[in-house]
Structures are given as structure tokens and as C-alpha cells.
Amino acid sequence: MPRGPIFQDTYKPQFSGHETFPLRYGWLKKAYDAVAERAGDPNSKTAFTSEDAIARFGVGKNMVSSMRHWATCCGIIADGEGASELTTTELGDQIFGKNGFDPYMEHPASLWLIHWHLAGRPEKTTWHWSFNNFPGATFERERLVRALEKVAEDRAWPRVSATTIRRDVECFLRTYAAKIPSGKTSPEDTLESPLSELGLIKAVGKRDGFRFARGPKSTLGNGVFLYALINFWKHYSTAQTLSFEAIAHEPGSPGRAFLLDENDIADRLLDLEEFTDGAFRWSETAGLKQVFREVSLEEDTALDHAVSDYQPKKTKAAA
Known part of the structure; x- marks a missing residue:
């Protein structure tokens, strides 16, 4: 039986909002600045809807809407009280x-933080399902489209058309794998999304062939990994322990969202106790592999761990 938040009865799918544009370089900063400049303004949404928004951002109306969409989905801006x-x-x-x-x-x-907000959390249906529930390592574009159509049909999601899913899959692939240029493609449309730098999806073989690149991720720091682990744990269980199996394989887990193999996950979990000063610790007793926590699962604590990856790594002094 399929598992994960997408298969809960209360789940609401999202296959649109990006206006077919993948996340692009500079967009999150521009969207953040536009909202920050209007801090406390009860009408700050007009930064993206007013007549001068096109001139301010230097892109078309649909792109302005897409910028706001991505900044929201990536956890950079959010709805205010009004x-x-x-x-x-x-x-x-x-x-x-x-x-x-x-x-x-x-x-x-x-x-990696932006990717986690898109793939580790369930709001973006194609992103979350593809990384967490898709059963294969290699695929063709059409196979992904048909698989999502089947999920939508089985879940009886209303107002989800085949065309909408196809466009969402196209945007998803352009987010992680650069779009192959053609004679009809403008130079701007061939620009890679910054998330393509993560190398999570590779183009293989013919034009519509792709591969999920599962394995160690050398640029993924333990701080962001722990941020994701805390996020996942908070929504998955209230227990003081979390099994290795869940961390590695459960939909919405760091192992799934980051496409990590079991050896890499095990290495990271072994470092938890030292990295967190005992707040989290790895245990492997009588064949039972799990993580214990001595603290609550707070968003602020998770973010503190994540930003530690930006700090210069300390080296041990010579004896």
C-alpha cells in the first residue's frame, strides 16, 4: 500500500503556480527583498500584483507570479496575518x-535547504512524489507523467488534468536537469535552475531519458541533513526514537529526498552525538538501529543546525 503524506485523505495536490517557469537564479533574492522592503505593510502582496511589478522585477507578468510561487514554496516568504x-x-x-x-x-x-522544502515537504506534488514515491531509478518523461496521472486518478483528486500534470513534470525536470536547447527555444529559457547544480537528476540516453542520482552527497552538510531529519521526525512521529529504516526509506525522509544510500546515512547518523553535543545520538543494539533524541523537535533548533553549515569548519589543534 502506498505510504506518505500524499496518500492521506486530507492531502490537497498542487500541480501549478509556477506558470511553467522553473526556479531561476536570482529570483528568491528578488522576491525576498520585495517583501522585506514592505515589512509590516498589510498590503505587501501588491509587490507582486501592482502595475509597476513588471518594471520592478524586470520580467513579464507570469514570471512575477512564478517568482512569488517559488519564494513561497521554498520557504523564503509566507502569508502574513492579513x-x-x-x-x-x-x-x-x-x-x-x-x-x-x-x-x-x-x-x-x-x-540543499531549498531542495528540501520542495521535495521533503509534500506541498509540491510532483516534486515530493517523484523523489519519495516513484519506484524506479531511471525513467522517461512520459512514464513519470503517466504514473502521476494514475496517482491522481486513484486518489480521485478533482480538477487535475493530464495537461496540467504534463506541464508540471516538464517544469520539474527543468528544475533539476537543464532543458535541452532547440531552434525554437530562447536563450533565456535554456538557463539552468540553480538546483541543477545538485546533480540529483541526470539526463541519460535519448532526449527524454533521466536518472535519479542516488548515492553519497559530498556537498550536503550535516547541519542541513539534521535540519531535514528534525523536520521529518516532527511530522512522522512523537516518539523519542526514530528507526534507521524510517530515516532512510520512509516517504518524506532525508534518505529519500536527498537520494542518499544507506552507507552515507549511517555515516551521518554516527556523527550525530558529537555534532549535537548529545542532543541526538545513534544506537545500534541487538540489531536495532535507531536515533534517540533528548530535545524537542523545534523549527528554530533545526534552523540553528542548518546554518552551522555556513560556518568555517573548525580543525583540531595539533597536539
């Missing part, structure tokens, strides 16, 4: 704020 208000998030402030760690997204930690 119906017409937007606000920056703590994650957005940490990356793009006045004293942000990575305003131009030059550090891999930023890319």
Missing part, C-alpha cells in the same frame, strides 16, 4: 537578510 500581507520567514532572513549567510546562493547549503 489576507493581503506577505512576510519573510526565518529561513529567508538567514539566507537573504541584511546579515544573511548567502544572499546570492553561492553556498551549497542554500541549494
Whole structure:
């Protein structure tokens, strides 16, 4: 039986909002700045809907809408208290704020955090299902489309058309694998999304062939890994322990979303106790592999761990 948040009765699918444009370089910073400049304004959504929004962002109307969509899905901005208000998030402030760690997204930690918000969390249906529920390692574009159509049909999701799913899959693939240019494609449309730098999806063989690149991820820091682990744990279980099997294989887990193999996950879990000063620790007793936690699963704590990846690594002093 299929598992994960997408298969819960209360789940609401999302296959649109991006206006067919994948996330592009500079968009999150521009969206963040537009909202930050209007902090406290009960009508701050007008930053993306007013007549001068096109001139301010330097892109077309649909792209402006797409920028807001991606900034929201990536956890950089969020709805405010009022119906017409937007606000920056703590994650957005940490990356793009006045004293942000990575305003131009030059550090891999930023890319992994953004990817986690898209693939580790269930709001973006194609993103979450493809990384967490798709059964194969290699696939063709059409196979992914048909598989999602089958999920939508089985779940009886209303107002989900085949055309909408096809466009969403196209956008998904362009997010992680650069679109192959053609004579009808403008230079702007062939630009890679920053998430393509993660190398999670590779083009193989013929034009519509792709492969999920499962294995160790050298640019994924333990701070972002722990951030994802805490996020997953908080939604998955209230227990003080979490099994290796869940961390590695459960839909929505770090193992699934980051396409990690079991050896890499085990190595990271072994480092948890030292990395967190005992707040989290790995145990392997009588064949039972699990992580214990001595702290609550708080978003602020998770983010503190994530931003540690931006700090210079300390080296042990010579004896």
C-alpha cells in the first residue's frame, strides 16, 4: 500500500503556480527583498500584483507570479496575518537578510535547504512524489507523467488534468536537469535552475531519458541533513526514537529526498552525538538501529543546525 503524506485523505495536490517557469537564479533574492522592503505593510502582496511589478522585477507578468510561487514554496516568504500581507520567514532572513549567510546562493547549503522544502515537504506534488514515491531509478518523461496521472486518478483528486500534470513534470525536470536547447527555444529559457547544480537528476540516453542520482552527497552538510531529519521526525512521529529504516526509506525522509544510500546515512547518523553535543545520538543494539533524541523537535533548533553549515569548519589543534 502506498505510504506518505500524499496518500492521506486530507492531502490537497498542487500541480501549478509556477506558470511553467522553473526556479531561476536570482529570483528568491528578488522576491525576498520585495517583501522585506514592505515589512509590516498589510498590503505587501501588491509587490507582486501592482502595475509597476513588471518594471520592478524586470520580467513579464507570469514570471512575477512564478517568482512569488517559488519564494513561497521554498520557504523564503509566507502569508502574513492579513489576507493581503506577505512576510519573510526565518529561513529567508538567514539566507537573504541584511546579515544573511548567502544572499546570492553561492553556498551549497542554500541549494540543499531549498531542495528540501520542495521535495521533503509534500506541498509540491510532483516534486515530493517523484523523489519519495516513484519506484524506479531511471525513467522517461512520459512514464513519470503517466504514473502521476494514475496517482491522481486513484486518489480521485478533482480538477487535475493530464495537461496540467504534463506541464508540471516538464517544469520539474527543468528544475533539476537543464532543458535541452532547440531552434525554437530562447536563450533565456535554456538557463539552468540553480538546483541543477545538485546533480540529483541526470539526463541519460535519448532526449527524454533521466536518472535519479542516488548515492553519497559530498556537498550536503550535516547541519542541513539534521535540519531535514528534525523536520521529518516532527511530522512522522512523537516518539523519542526514530528507526534507521524510517530515516532512510520512509516517504518524506532525508534518505529519500536527498537520494542518499544507506552507507552515507549511517555515516551521518554516527556523527550525530558529537555534532549535537548529545542532543541526538545513534544506537545500534541487538540489531536495532535507531536515533534517540533528548530535545524537542523545534523549527528554530533545526534552523540553528542548518546554518552551522555556513560556518568555517573548525580543525583540531595539533597536539
